[in-house]
Amino acid sequence: MSSVAKVLVLDDEANLRKVLAAMLRREGYDVTVAADGEQGLAEFQKNGADIVVTDLVMPKVGGMEVLSAIKAANPDVPVIIITAHGTVDSAVEAIKAGAFDYITKPFDQPELNAVIAKAAKAHESNRRSVRPDSKARAAIIGESPQIQDVYKIIDKVADTPSTVLITGESGTGKELIATALHGASSRRDKPFIKINCAAIPHDLIESELFGHERGAFTGAVTSKPGRFELADGGTLFLDEIGEIPVEMQVKLLRALQESEFERVGGIKTTRVDVRLVAATNKDLQAEIEAGRFRKDLYYRLAVVPIGLPALRERRSDIPMLAKYFVEKYNRRLNKKIEGIADDAMVLLQAYNWPGNIRELENLIERVLLFADGPLITAKDLPEPVRQGGGAQANSLASSSVVEAPTGETGLKDIIRMKAAELEKDLITKALEETGGNVTRAAKLLQISRKSLQTKMKEFGLRDIAPEGKEEGKDEGSGKDESSDE
Incomplete structure (x- = not known):
């Protein structure tokens, strides 16, 4: 574990709560106890937990209801069921409903330690991972x-x-x-x-x-x-x-x-x-x-x-993924970042992403924590991304040989030039993928059509998208019905 795991223990038997808490604290866990399911859920809502250990049969709110509430609040938190021998079948049903594991009364310390350690490792892994949505x-x-x-x-x-x-x-x-x-x-x-x-x-x-x-x-x-x-x-x-x-x-x-x-x-x-x-x-x-x-x-x-x-093999998806994570962490962190500026997006698409989507998600969360907004710009990104990945092989370095700075050409100038080359390449590929349709290419690149048209003019790419290819273009009148206001 990278940090001390917080374990919340729910059981209506006072002696069992004390024994469980003492055993887990000896193993180095941060333990909180609750006398029933209602109290336990209130504690979870207030202070959270990395692992929940709950008795199956309790007054007021039972273990199955606790399981359901925890899974609804945070599916990544492992819930371990405590059960007596006579209710093992119910514990199995709980696992089918999403419980991480169960332990039976009476239990010995090695069994308890093994289950909790496994749950702690699973929680740490889930915390670092991209959690799947339930919509398949x-x-x-x-x-x-x-x-x-x-x-x-x-x-x-x-x-x-x-x-x-x-x-x-x-x-x-x-x-x-x-x-x-x-x-x-x-x-x-x-x-x-x-x-x-x-x-x-x-x-x-x-x-x-x-x-x-x-x-x-x-x-x-x-x-x-x-x-x-x-x-x-x-x-x-x-x-x-x-x-x-x-x-x-x-x-x-x-x-x-x-x-x-x-x-x-x-x-x-x-x-x-x-x-x-x-x-x-x-x-x-x-x-x-x-x-x-x-x-x-x-x-x-x-x-x-x-x-x-790998994410570096599907760079055209990076704007969509980044937008999703910005929205996700805006909600989770109570932030109001509106999006990602073009200069930052170019760098995100240039970076090699050795940690793939998980690395991108973690980066977006970290950037949102410190960004002042309203947009994430290049200066908000960590240095490895701003510098094109440092020693890691990335598309900027692999697409052409980067010469050492000479004369008045400094590192920042070289990076700016290489970023422009990559930007031109991405726009060219998007236009080719969409058959020269500017509106669809802009959507694919996650930028406005006006921004794309400006970039096409800047890079001399207007010939890739004849006027008749643009969505909303009235070929007879030459009027562009879908121009940006």
């Missing part, structure tokens, strides 16, 4: 040809049982695609269970996936279903699939092929109906050659492969 494909932002291709695949395969393997660099939105696949399928009202394979210790992967019986290993004080069981009828998303150890890959392959498995320490075979979506930022072909990933599992996963482009 509508939440995917972009109109570039690369993203249009992804849309087409989602439309064709979402409502099928076929396994999907999503590949792409970290921060490109793989979980967003998995959510869209589930949301656009007939399984949308069934569980969508997510697990980050990189966040689970190797010796616990099998138990996480397939569950375990009581006494199967040290600390297994009760039987527990795995993620495959919890996802029955719905979708199971295995993120960072390349992190699963080779010995577990055989069992995963069998579960995918036969739709059945046994819990750890059990003999009963369980059958499930699960649609699997996997994701990785690793090159699985290279992993296969290195002996770290099974070829047969790869082919079973990659029935439908979806490769997500």
Whole structure:
């Protein structure tokens, strides 16, 4: 954890609250307690929390209502259910409704510590990630040809049982695609269970996936279903699939092929109906050659492969993404930034974005915190973006050789010239993509048509868009009906 996680504990048993709080504080967590669900939700609304641990059965407001309220307020906060042996089935239903995990009474400290640590890691990961919107494909932002291709695949395969393997660099939105696949399928009202394979210790992967019986290993004080069981009828998303150890890959392959498995320490075979979506930022072909990933599992996963482009490969989507994040953080931070100035947008599109969409979102949030407005300008951007990415390879550096400053030509002048070159290139490509239609090209570039016409005149690009190609142009009279006021 990058900072101390805040844990909110809700339980109507005073002794249990004290024991839980003491155990968690010894592990270094910042703990707040509440005597019931009503008090707990008031505390959460006032001061927030990184993790919520709540009893299932409480007076006034029960654990399921707490879960629903927390998920509505902040879906990224993991909610852990405390349950007695007789209500394990209810706890499983809670997980299907979005709870992170559950622990049973009586519980031992290692079990509690393991669940809380896993929740803390998941919350930290969610906090840094781009959180998917609940509107399935509508939440995917972009109109570039690369993203249009992804849309087409989602439309064709979402409502099928076929396994999907999503590949792409970290921060490109793989979980967003998995959510869209589930949301656009007939399984949308069934569980969508997510697990980050990189966040689970190797010796616990099998138990996480397939569950375990009581006494199967040290600390297994009760039987527990795995993620495959919890996802029955719905979708199971295995993120960072390349992190699963080779010995577990055989069992995963069998579960995918036969739709059945046994819990750890059990003999009963369980059958499930699960649609699997996997994701990785690793090159699985290279992993296969290195002996770290099974070829047969790869082919079973990659029935439908979806490769997500890096943000630097879809630069025309940056204005749309940046606008979305400005609006998002205006609401969240109570700011009133109106947008991004042209000089800043040119630099955003020139930067290489090694962290992809996640990096762009984090940058916009940081800039909004300090910007005085009304527009974000070049001076508001961090130095690596203003300087074209520093030592990182970016489009400015790769498009042509940047010579060292000589004579009266300083670094700022070189950057200004290279930014102008990139701007001209982006405008040219937008006009070519739209067949010379100025109105549509301006929309694609997220600038006004008047600004685009000025830039076209400045760069000598008027011949790319004959007058008859402009939307709203009355060819007979020569009158431009859609000119900016």
